[in-house]
Amino acid sequence: MARADAAPAVSADILGVRGGGSLMKEPDRYVVHVPFTAPDLTRARQFARMVARSTARLPEVDAAEATVSAEDNQVVQSRLFCDRLLDKGRRCVLRADHEVPCAIVEPAR
Numbered sequence: 001m002a003r004a005d006a007a008p009a010v011s012a013d014i015l016g017v018r019g020g021g022s023l024m025k026e027p028d029r030y031v032v033h034v035p036f037t038a039p040d041l042t043r044a045r046q047f048a049r050m051v052a053r054s055t056a057r058l059p060e061v062d063a064a065e066a067t068v069s070a071e072d073n074q075v076v077q078s079r080l081f082c083d084r085l086l087d088k089g090r091r092c093v094l095r096a097d098h099e100v101p102c103a104i105v106e107p108a109r
C-alpha cells in the first residue's frame with residue numbers, strides 16, 4: 001500500500017539519515033500530546049491503546065511505553081501496556097492491568 005510505504009521515507013527525512021548520513025547516538029525522545037474525548041477513564045484507556053497500536057509499526061514509535069492522562073492532570077500518567085520483560089528479550093503485549101498470564105505476539109510469517 002502506498003500509504004504504508006510512504007511513512008518510513010518521511011521518517012528517514014526527519015531523522016536526517018538520507019543521503020549517506022548516519023546516526024552516531026541515540027536520537028532524542030519526544031512525546032506527542034493529542035487531546036481526545038471519552039466518556040470515562042476506562043474508555044479513554046481503550047481508545048489510547050488503539051491509537052498506540054495503530055502507530056506501533058512506525059520505527060520511531062515506542063508504543064509499549066505509551067501512557068494516558070487526563071488533559072487537566074498530565075502529571076498523573078498511567079501505562080497502557082504491561083511491557084513486562086519475558087524470555088528471549090520479548091515483552092508482554094497485553095494491557096497494563098491484565099489478569100491472565102503475560103503473552104507475546106509472534107510476528108506474522
Ligand SMILES: [Zn+2]
Nearest residue numbers: 082084092102
Ligand atoms: Zn503482562
